[in-house]
Amino acid sequence: MLANIKIVLVETSHPGNIGAVARAMKNMAMGNLCLVNPKVFPSADATARASGADDILAAARVYPTLPDAIADCQLVLGTSARCRTISWPELTPRECAEKVVIHEPGNQVAILFGRENSGLKNHELDLCHYLLRIPCNSKYSSLNIAAAVQVVCYELFVAAGLQENNRVGDKGEIPLASAEQMESFYGHLHQALIDIDFMQPDQSNSIMRRLRRIYNRIHLDSKELDILRGILRMSQGNKAKTKRS
Template sequence: MHKSALPQEGTETFKDQIRIILVETSHSGNIGAVARAMKNMGLGNLWLVNPSSFPDEASYARAAGASDVLDSARVVSSLDEALADCVLVMGTSARGRKVPWPVCAPPEAAAAAASHAEGGPVALVFGRENHGLSNDELQRCHYHIHIPSNPDYSSLNLAMAVQVMCYELRMYYLRSLEGGEGSPYLKSMTKPGDEGWDVPPAKVQDVEGFFGHLEQVLTDVDFHRRENPRQLMTRLRRLFQRARLDQMEINILRGILTAVQKAAGTQNKSKSTEAGTAATKQDNGHV
């Protein structure tokens, strides 16, 4: 697999490759929220062009543990200064232009950023809270990034827009790691047997024992009649097999069934009929 241009997270190189630039941010709390979004995704290179107020208490309060990103943030007086040494510039835009400009969605923008990062800093530029980037500023960008939000309510909070792009960069980075290093972050854990699940999957014989126990209890409490089953056990079997039970869950369910039998006073009776029931099932070939 091709290795990402983004190096290992936690190194200064990784943090410095991608430059997040905020232009004339009016609310300092948004700067802190952006710092938090960046650090969540392993980025730390923040540039601020003419912020209304920074640093201040509001920005550090909203950073929530990402104060190091704010401590190292660069404050400059012009966008030209922030972009001077960059090899690729991409700016977020929600508006169409009279002159069409190259536009890409966040996943493609992340891939382009990673592919250019080996050659130098890559800038992701975010505009003002009230009206974004100006036409002149957008013309400084090689690409415009369009986040496909709800057209009836398309305006994103500044930190939300930054979070979307930082997330896509992180996902691209993890997918591109060699040797499966990124796999633990990307693998789903949805059922017994998946890496990270705490109990092994239930074995077939244990699941079958549970179904036999369940049918016996339902019969004991007069909920199920074997002579007129009406597909009850078939549907219950489908329900529980869909759940992909683990061994602990089987043990818990068997314990519940035993408690029901004790409460109903049918436990001894059930034990005497279990062997006969199992033999009948084998003869009939169905539940």
């Protein structure tokens, strides 16, 4: 998955940025990095900023020209911050990810990122099927190149559905409390509030109704309910002891 998509950096000046791009790619499970005529590569700066993604740097391929780098690609997208004067079909990163990952997954794809200061030149955009434009502040629209790669690769990763569903709360190890358990809890709570003299037995239900709204809203699991009931028991017991003494 995502192995058919290459990130192509065109004439990057700062090797640190190449390293940061490698890290951004690996964070999103992408590994295919191509460099067109980089100013300095390989470089200790790149390796330092890659911060553990040096395997991506080691596997990176260097090309003398952009056409060499994209020769095998059926779909070429060029990132651009500027609004071009000629009409060009544009995609956002999310639209790009849907197109590349969901609607047309069979293509070899190249996504181009231009020079730090001047981006891609028009003759390079002529090689692209789409402009890829990251939504951003129109008054300050130049993203760092690694930040731009991060956003695009993040959208590809999300579209590919590669995130592992390891949310602890969703694992279902501890089931949510059932309605019966909750009713039992509310009965216990009511009695405890009476025992500690917070409520009178014959008092209206409006306080209990508010407490129900609070505890229903937080979707207690059965372990959390055990803890709360333990607290109730102790408050009842302590009060009893206090009363006895």
